[in-house]
Amino acid sequence: MFSFEFYNPTRLVFGKDSVNSLDDLLPSTARILVLYGGSSAERTGTLAEVRHALGDRVVFEFAGVEPNPTYETLSKAVELVRQEYIDYLLAVGGGSVIDGSKFVAAAAKFEGDSWNILEAWGSNVVEALPLGVVLTLPATGSEMNNAAVITKAESKTKALLATPHVFPQFAILDPTKTYTLPARQLANGVVDAFVHVIEQYLTYPVGASVQDRFAEGILQTLVEIGPKVVFEPADFDSRANLMMSATLALNGLIGSGVPHDWATHFIGHELTALYEIDHARTLAVILPSLLNARREQKKAKLLQYGERVWGITTGHDEQRIDLAISKTKAFFESLGVKTSLSAYGLGTSAIEDVVANLEKHRMTALGEQQEITPVVARKILMASL
Structure with missing residues (x-):
């Protein structure tokens, strides 16, 4: 830690x-x-x-x-x-x-x-x-x-x-x-809170067991309540737990003493600025591809995430990582949140615009190890098509 x-x-x-x-x-x-x-x-x-x-x-x-x-x-x-x-x-x-x-x-x-x-x-x-x-x-x-x-x-x-x-x-x-909020905004809230936790948790191990367990508890809660919040009639308990999850996801506590990523956010910000896609929806597009591109650097935490959040305990390491990423993507989709650029009518020209903006705004060394260059970001975006 x-x-x-x-x-x-x-x-x-x-x-x-x-x-x-x-x-x-x-x-x-x-x-x-x-x-x-x-x-x-x-x-x-x-x-x-x-x-x-x-x-x-x-x-x-x-x-x-x-x-x-x-x-x-x-x-x-x-x-x-x-x-x-x-x-x-x-x-x-x-x-x-x-x-x-x-x-x-x-x-x-x-x-x-x-x-x-x-x-x-x-x-x-x-x-x-x-x-x-x-x-x-x-x-x-x-x-x-x-x-x-x-x-x-x-x-x-x-x-x-x-x-x-x-x-x-x-x-x-x-x-x-929250009772009068439309399903789209509720889904965005679940995804936003989920990715906030991921950015502080899914990096590399530093022996921060308390922060890890706290983060995993928030993720498990969001997986449990997400569909209920989005698709079922409003009830106090599920909305209360959404509020607390979102607040605790980014009040600084689970991010204390651990490395942070935030590359998904910085890339997503450019998509929102250029194409006015909801912030949370840009995160859902970028995160699965980023996790796949950084699977070797994040291997230990990806395996931990797969086991503790999704219950993945069998198969060799690469299969378990594949399944963890697949389940993450499926969770977003289950909330009605699309996970590809093409779903928002964007193609390769948009990717070049995003990469250009990253360079313009000096976002050229992103991630917990500052290894996500514009070249790597382009690969992540291409995989998000």
Whole structure:
């Protein structure tokens, strides 16, 4: 196990009707900006609950944060924050709204061009506005971490922000808020959480038994509840376990003291930026091919993953690895999530565009051993056709 320092200050408030706790969580004198996406938060009544819980506080609202939040839209929110002397942000939504709110929190306090925050991956952030979250779509784990992904629409660039200054102070998780979500978003949430765990777990052994078992438990839970969440009528227990799985998949705990990959994410980000494919669906396309391409480097953990998550205990090593990858791919497909580029109408020309963007954005040494070059990425993408 590697040396590490784990820090996570986010307070989780979990349970039915937990939105009511906003009154206790927020300063009574706060000037609050509520950020959200489209009309669903209004239609489902979540915004009405939030407004009621905020009581007599001074509240402003900013709607229209996109599924892949853009620098251009968020810059308008930053202007509003400064104009109205807002001192607290409240994100109501899923990962995109939370990510966008993190950028607004940092940019509102930043001197100079806020795009420099993203160019420096957040390393130049020294302060940010306080932020709270009401989670409505479990997927990214953004409600309990310090990272965000922001898109610059003009250049189709996806950029990362990571700084401890944007940890949410609290996150409200009410599983009943997922009851009205469409199957597509629920499937995306399951896949996103699953691949988040894989990126921190399926690398190479470092003797981190606790982290491994924790990761495997989340993966097993997602395999167990995934079809129920996507295809069966909503029930509290399955949605509660989805929420907790997604949050714990990326709150830093299972990734402490172990190597990380993230190549699937970085390649997938380029597909989303160029072709607007749902983030989780790009992960489902790339991961099986990446695992196959890196099977020798990941051999020990692939065998462990196959045995502990999928119960694969017979056959020679290569057969077991083949089956583990096949079962992963089949799991995504069983949720209605396609696992090939051709399913999204993309061919070899798209592959060249993605590789070009990886090079443009200096993503030329990806993976836990930094061996996924543009040449290797091209092979992975070709195998994903």
